[in-house]
Amino acid sequence: MSNDYKHPSRAGVVSDDDFDRALRARHRDAAASLSPRVQAQLQQRLRASRMPAAPARQQNAAWGLALACSLALVLVVGIHRRATGDMPATPVAATSNTDANELVATLDEAPDLYLWLASDDANNMLSE
């Protein structure tokens, strides 16, 4: 350890340069006495503290990617539905398709035949 530091109470008035040199010498001595493991940890923390902007940029990029993927997914599903006709059709078209056969069949046979077919009499004779 260096001995060139003199306390003002003992050495009288000390210039700022002398005081600065003395403190730097003390720091060198203290740093030299640290174990390699502690020195490595300190250097790692020093590097991390000097790069605060990098993680923020990564987060912004991730959010941007998330939004872009979401919009792309919505677009793809929408196009697929339109192409495959999965979109809701007009209600009248759907109704007319399902009831078309019934509409024609209603007049194809005598209404009284359908009435008789719904009776117990027809049920007994035709189920035997």
Next chain:
Amino acid sequence: MKSPTTIGFVFVLALAAAPAFAAPPAPAPLPAWDQLSPAQRDLVIAPLRDRWNADPQTRARLFQHAQRWQQLTPEQRARMRHGLGKWEHMDPQQRETTRALFHKMRDLTPEQRTALREQWRRMTPEQRRAWVDGNRPPAD
């Protein structure tokens, strides 16, 4: 452990994709016939128009059936729809049998109907087939 960025990514993805995968909205209820547009009415009656135009020989029969349908009460129309449902599940031979039995029973007295029911009950499948062949209804 998942980072906040990953959780946020998944959340935004799910939020944006939800409308795309949601079930299509239910169609709005249709109004009464009088409130339909001419185009909508044309669309609904298109099958009947085709049927009418396809065979001029059957137009009188279709018209007669429409007149009879108009005479039915709402309760009879409901029962008719029930019978129509059974008809639509029948094969051609069952329909032939139904036509023959209906037209025959319609022209009989109550006593004669009871006799036919009893006769029908005792018939074998072959005898019933022969009875249907001998009692085909005349064309309307």
